[in-house]
Amino acid sequence: MKKYTILLLLPLVLLTASCSKILGEGPENDPAANLESFYTTFKEQYGMFKLKQIDWDSAYAVNKTLAGPDASEQELYTALVNMIKPLNDNHITLYPNGSGLPNWSADLQNGYYVDETFHFETIREHYLSGYRMLNAGMDAGMLEGNIAYLHLINFDGQKGDYTKDLRQYVEQIRDSKGLVIDIRDNGGGYDPFSQIAASYFTAQEKVYMRSRKKTGPGPDDFSAEYVWNTSPAGITYTKPIVLLTGKGTASAAETFSLAMLTQAHVIHVGDTTSGAFSDAVMKELPNGWMYTLSIGDYRDGNGVSHEGTGLLPQYPVTSVKTELDAGQDRALDKAIELLK
């Protein structure tokens, strides 16, 4: 019976053993430790220091003086922002949870993303007939002159539904004269979904993107290159297409743009895209603040990076709020003109 008594005591021993002793201690939490954690995580996992020619060690050394152990939250925030601002990467966002300070990203104004160049309600009210929602990420309708309009809101969802909806849509618009694909407010999603979407508008197989991701802490620790092709799906739309982009076109919407722009029947109209192609992941600071960072180096099929600069349209046209409020979308007008 003695051995069973020992067994019965085992739970007590395990329960009283401190989890922190078994799993390790939590991180140190003072402003200097937070800044160091931020510096280290970026140094080991950010994918574009070389590409952007940023000396991260120097950035840390300079800003370390701003965020010593007794620094305020505002001072820590300032030091963190000072470090990431030169990276000019819209995929980096700082969420200073609970501090009352605004979220920070290169494309935010006082914590808000403001885009006065796109308003879907204007298009729906003043341009579209036969408006319908294909799924949570796609709406469609017809423009004047038998031109189809597809608004891709994001690149996400269930693969089966997504491909079925796209296939059906392409079948439905086969008699149209041309197509406008509007991704001006598409903030992205999952790159393989944008690859699937592009395949329904592809005439010729092309390499459109080459990506590498961080696989270790060293500056050159990257995966082998992933080569992204777009190839025609079973049914494809190969009549003239205008791809409408804007500053809200980001991430997987930009990788979609790369795929579409390899095709000869696609014309690019609108505003320059966001310039944030790489995947980004969420991280935490010891003080509970959170942030995202880009973990890869994504380039077009020719090996050219558009990170931080975005894709400049062949026909640059930016819509403006006053006109949009009056029912006119300049960029869409240009798209219609080109397709007519």
Next chain:
Amino acid sequence: MKHVFYACAMFFLPALVQAQEHRLELRTGYTRSDYLDRGASDFRYVAHRAVLDLDYRYTAPKGSWTAGLEAGYGSMYTPSYPDRKISFANWNWDGTYDVVEVPVRGNMYSWNIHAGRLFRVNGSSKPLENRAELGPVLRWNVMYIDGFIPAGMMSAASLAFRFEKQHAWNKHSIGFAAELPLLAAVSRLPYHGSVSSPGVSTRVGGFFSSGTRFASLHTYQELTLRLNYRYALGKRTALGLEYAPSFCRYTLPREVRYLHNSFRILLHIKL
């Protein structure tokens, strides 16, 4: 000769029947998981899961066959900041602003499928008496985590060895089991934490294709213990309690450690 065979059969058959048992055991209870995934966060996360487990077991004089399925679900957060919220600020076309606050919490979904063959190493040939068994078990454990937390998910398909010892007296029995995987295919988020790759159209597919490695005891250590007590309500049923702690450490691509403490009520039914 035929008569000798029938005589032997008449003699041994009752003993054989008595020595075999098909049983189902339904376990339900609570599991607390403490989870430290250095690949995702320096914080320890805690999940409080409700767990349901159904086990089938065939016991014969020389050993047992066992198979089971366990599923669990519960909320997950870091005790360092249990009430933390992340804010998203939205600008509206009319110039107004909205702020959406989302709790930094997630959910852990877990399941475990296992099947094993245990061999009696000593003790009685009858089920539910004093005996010890040892043998291989094939298992597939998955912890899937969603929500606004960066701690990563994990899957481990493994070949483990299980040792069980049981001691019974009157209507009582007490059991102990230990299980240790020797080889495993462990899937975790890769170092960069992203699962998208060309042609892999689902995140689950991306997770398994980009983050699976074969592991041995050198990199993957997971020890699961079970300690249970059963009280026979009748000839076919027993009620019991179980405590099952489990500790895991896996070092690639960055170390993850977790500790499960599981408390369950069990209902044992002899079929």
